[in-house]
Amino acid sequence: MPAPAPYVRKPHAMMALYMLASTLIAATQGLGLNLITANLYQLQGPLGATVNETVWLSAAYLAPNVSLTLLLTKLRAQFGLRNFAEWAIAGFVTVTLLHLFVDDLQSALVVRFFAGAAASPMSSLAFLYMLESFPPEKKLSIGMSLALTNTAIAPTLARLISPSLLDIDDWNGLFMLETAMALMSFCAIRLLPLNSPPKTPVIETLDIVSYVFIALGLGCIAIGMTLGPFDWWFEAPWIGWALAAGALSLTVAAVIELNRTNPLVDLRWITSKEVLHFAGVILLFRLLLSEQTSGASGFFQVLGLRNEQMVVLYLVMLGSGVTAGLVCASILKPGRAPYIHIVALLFLITGALMDARATSLTRPEQMYLSQGLISAAGVLFLPPAMAQGFASAMKKGMNYILSFLIIFLTTQALGGAIGSSLFRTFVTIREKFHSSQIAENITLADPIVAARIAVLGNSYRTTIADPVLRQAEGLALLGSQATREANILAYNDAFLMTAVLAAMGLAFLLLHLAFNGLRARLAPAPASA
Template identity: 50%
Template sequence: MSGRSDVAAPEAAAQTPQPSAPPAFVPVPWPRAVGYFVTAATLVLAQGFGQAVITSNIQQLQGSFGATQAETSWMVAAYMAPNVSLTIALIKIRAQYGLRNFAELSILAFLLAALLNYLADGLWSNLAVRFVSGMAAAPLTSLGFLYMLEPLPPAKKLTVGLSAVLTFIFLASPLTRLVSPHLLEMGQWHGLTAFEASIAAIGFGLIYLFPLKSPPRVKVIESADVISFLLIAVGFGALAVSFTLGSTYWWFEQPWLGVLLAIAAGTLPLAAAIELNRKSPLLDIRWLFSPTILHFAATLLFFRLMLSEQTSGAAGLFSALGYLNDQTQMVWVVVAVTTVVAGVVCAVTLRPQRVQQFHVIALCLLIVASYMDSQSTAQIAPSQMYLSQAMISLASAFFLLPAMMTGMLSALSRGPQYILNFIVVFISTQKIGAVLGSALFGTFVKSRQKLHMSRLYEALPATDPLVTGQISTYGAAYSGYIADPAQLAAQSAATLARQASTQASVMAYNDAFLGIAALSTAALALLLGHIALDAWRARRAAAHEPASAEAGPANSSSPQAA
């Protein structure tokens, strides 16, 4: 019997299906590889331009739409509402319809949405077009990742590939601010949309010239996927709209903001409950809520909030001081150049064992840069922020690129099919983090501005000789073209009030910058404590190994002695 069982065991093992090995890498000729890289850059920059174009030009576009700043902000909300969630649809659509077909249809939809801008006239029709554009642009970043990784050998995917694609993601916002003034001169809003349509047309041609390899198609979409996705889309869309507009309309003054947050609080847990009880879920909730992925997502979200120092902080401060994009262009040139430098450094030097060192450097850079910006005055010029903004650009790359590598390694350990799931997690945290960071930063600045404004008014009574002297100075400046004494006094007082408002804004931004420096310092302390704890555990484990090795021979020799 034992002999038969011994023979049967190998036979049973031989009959057990083994997971198929990944296909061997086939080198791609370098001209074709360059084509894939250009396609990746085009797709990522196209999506980034569409996401940043309204925020970067909101003051200039109010005239084009004949709307207030609050009404123009709805353009951002309309774009982000579908954009933050539709990336999730890529997971199963790719498997069922093929990645190549999905890529071709996605870029075609994006091109058609860009062309729809020429038919829109007025704010409300443009809102509808931006909603469609947000839907069409949602898959582009994921496709950009896949195009960048496609021609690279496995050894380069986690270093060169990730560094390159994230560098282009970081470049989208500063490049949008660089090209916007020239496009606005050409045709205001339609100058911007013409550029968006041009990028879409280029991407359309590139995707057909350089198709992605598609794995065998599998029918995986179920009716429950539609229900889950609709719940996720409604929840994420409600969050995106409320975060985008909350600080503008103010959280406690508009009941519909609370309704949106309540909708998100109801739909997202319901979607998670449905997914947990499915055999083939749209999202692997258990994997997403595993300690490794939760830590990864929380880390990305936290640092994305800290990076609002640049996207919302520096840009907002320039706007409060009256600077337009054409007056701050050199700041964004510096940001773009340092982003490229940081990407190259990461591509050359980044390794899995160096992740913590990169994170320490990133947090140190963020602390110093935020503290430098917290010393701003109402007379600060954009040139005085070159160094701090360059440091924040370096910090962005030095933190997010290593974190991305760590997450990708975790996904690869589960199997190649989890790579796309991981990319979706990364993109979703970045998009949600961007709107959440902007909301928190804007809310904090607005509340601190009101506080500083009230304190300044208390410190500037109308009977104060300094106040009356300053009003007299303004009156002397305006007396040449205002003859009415009452109008002259009112204009002088209004000028002083504007100066006080500007000063209150600068003080509020300084408080926000200092808060980011403090939070980054706390994060650095926690990280250093974690590194020290890991080192102590490693030394303790190393100390126990010799003792175990000595005890082993002693125990084995004792029976012989007996």
């Protein structure tokens, strides 16, 4: 891999333009996935599909997206960053425009697959444009913090603007703004060239072979994990076959890579103790952050609230994330990562414990503080970890940066899908448990239950004269209320589980710091000359 191009200092106005371009590109790419994820239920009508069918839109997007950046990194080195950026944004604009001509589920699936592929280089470009603005000594502190902040706030931004876009023209309305932003990104990339290193032939034939197996493996796992909680793991045999095919493909790719002189991915370095520790930490935190992306929004959907009724909550989350990103950029320095992670984990534990006390009367205003803390935790955690891992990879050489990228991409893109999947699965299992417990106590022999059914049935007195039918309607209403309460208890269990896992992570981090401090204290002093 070629060394990065030498840094050329830019005027302050030009630096600001590159930062704005990075923010624009990141927002455009982030909306691509999250506009669908945030509106799965609202898209059923326009596309004439069920919820389980609309989830395939997210799976189709993730299938190529989780792996394509690996190959694009080498394409960028071989054909030049300028050519790569222009062709990438041209492809993204083309695919974004195709969304405006979709009117059924089948065509939407095809477009979403190509959208996932076209969006892969956009995330890299957003990072490169932000890092372009800063000198080398600030790239991994201020530059990395701001770039990851732009990435972290995309899900909240998508939920915030979705109601207005759906009012314009349903499915097509969702992507009108993205199309406009893609065209603006095209202009920004054309007008603001990146500092490009020299072209270097780095692609080998076996790179393509290895990538095919890696893409197939990660794609199958992404699809299986996305659809698992909806089609349910044990009721859809194809999910097991998809996960098995993914594992087999990754095994074949590992065998190829371990026997190459210049591997696409250095598995020996990835499986080293330090890198496995880094990957585990990032993956754990990515799973814990599913509390916000799948937890709070899913909880309020159970209560019957829609995105337009949670605008202020999303504004609080957005403001908290941006503030945390700016704070992280100002304080991030070598050696401070563990202490920033302690603060992030404390925020996450506090927010999750507050959410675990939710009831059927809880509304978004009761979660302003808790969700603000969790949003800040997500932004505070990633930049120090990413900067630390990136610096470690650069010390080993440019060839290790690509191996580092696969760790980050797998733990973020695929880790996000796995986290949401596990969160929804846990909620479903706990909901069935609580439903069975509640159902055991609902009997007409209980006078309290009978009185409750009578009260609910009397709400139909003006429309239903038959008392037997009114009692049946009252029993049905009581059943729906019991299901709602079971779902609320299940989400509380999930929030509490998040807090417990975060507390365990904090305990391990504190033990690690204590062990390192004790080892440094007991280490023999260096001999004097």
